[in-house]
Amino acid sequence: MTRYALRTAATGVLIIFGAATLVFFIMRAAPGDQALVLLGPDATAAEVAAARTRLGLDQPLPVQYWHYLTQLVTLDFGESYRFGQPAVELVLSRLPASVELTLTATVIAMAGVVLGALAGAYRGRWIDRGISGFALTLYSMPPFWIGIMLILVMALQLRLLPSAGVGTPAHIVLPALTLAAPFTALLTRITRSSVADTMAEPYVQRAYAKGLSTREVVTGHVVRNAATPVVTVGALHVSTLLGGAVIVESVFTWPGLGSLLVTAVTNRDYSIVQAAVLLIAVIVVCCNVAADLIAARLDPRVRLGAKA
């Protein structure tokens, strides 16, 4: 188990390094740079060149990359040229709002596990058809569209909930629902197929043959076996959730990491983009490492290194 945990953690570190490298080169490959955005379209060539020297953009790419990596180790991403503050501070100041939003959305999305388990246990019955249809509908709608519809109906027409900003607990309802929608649908679908597959396993039949009731069979044999794929796939899609947060935060002007990231990308604010993307990468990797460890706890074949 310890060896397994160490191996999983090492893979995680490698992935974070990869993400850091990718974001560095993608930002530089995108047309336009900080100097152009900062000075505007009227700037002369000499002014732009001067600004580039000041920002260190005139140096060869490998040198910039090396500089970036050495800073990275000390968690120093430099200052945001726009806000004049260290990027790490800015990003961390936005983190709590994002965590609040994504956690709320995750809790709402847990309804998908319950719905999916019900649908899977009663596969083919009307309850399964209803839940599956609901999940498919939810899954087909783009989150930003759900967001706009929610604003239209709940905020503008019914005037039940605020449509933007923060302040009261009511402010989180619409963005959290929007963010939770695709994740709920996803969890419903994974849980449904996982539970349905497990119910069809011969060991479940055998459990019935031992005289166990449906409740005892489900709690004793189905839940644990069906949980592994749900945990693994669910964690994989934490990135979907964070990606969704970027859009949802912009739609609802939620002061989180996502809206900061969108502004920073438009402004070519490299330090902020790099810090934010790296933070998101760390969160995603941590979630996946945690999921792998949970899966190993659930399934002795993973833990004890089975061949089959």
Added chain:
Amino acid sequence: MSRMSKVTDQVAAELDPEPAPLLQVEHLSIDLPGPAGPVRVVDDVSFTVAAGRTTGLIGESGSGKTMTASAIIGLPPPGAAVTGRLLWHGDDMVTMAEQDRRRLRGRGIAMIFQDPQAALDPTQTIGRQVGEILRRGGMPAKEVRRTVIDLLDRVGIPDPQTRHAQYPHQYSGGLRQRAMVATALAGSPELILADEPTTALDVTVQARILALLRRVRDEEDTAMLLVSHDLRVMAHVADEVVVMYAGRICEVGSGREVLNSPAHPYTRALVVSVPAVRSRTAIAEPLPGSPASPAERPSGCPFHPRCAKAQDRCASEVPRMRQVAAGRQVACHFPEET
């Protein structure tokens, strides 16, 4: 059969009253939903399993043997309609309340499944699964552990002290099947249903599992209903055999007699299709054609399209079960001399 011998049989029965049979299957029929309406996969099947005896249910795939077993344990596939009577010590299990039925499962009737790899929960230790029924029965944890270790020892699992805490994937195929037998024995059942218990195993392992099943029958005095297509398995273990074809019974009798001198042409064909290992001359005669599907069961005797002895009558008239010798019944218009 003459009237005279029938009378003698009746007198004999009155003089030496046999206890009520453990399990009486009476006119059991099972319909499964199909794309073109219900399909009768088991058709009017009747046989008896006596306490402490091993009854073999023989048939090719699609003969309804596994379906019959699933009806007896009370876990037919979803949508199946079971009719007829399944008398357990005289009580009909078909009409029994589900709760009473469940109480019988595991304790009255236990089941050993075909694929021990798939039939053991991969996330639980062997000991936990073997002891599940005991724990549910309220036995204290320490006693469960002791009983489980004893059970594992009895089915020939080496080093049960260590082995009971291991997971299925740490067991070999043969050991897994032994663990399954231990699971079945845990509830001290009166009847064990064994559905193709050796099919998924290597040949050398098969022989050991068969020896184990025979020992279990002798030592625990448990009746067994052994479902298999493998005649060699039957020859080893079965006291009585029931031969099924396309959802119907074609022959019933003592294991030795049926396999040595089959009366139904189908049984005969099955027996000669088993290759003899020792001699090259006795090449097996494969049965022509493929098994009749219950969905398109031929008219009359379902075996007639493949039967070498078939006459016109076989295609039009369903043969009834009739007694050809003591304890020997055949559903054939032209049975072989026995």
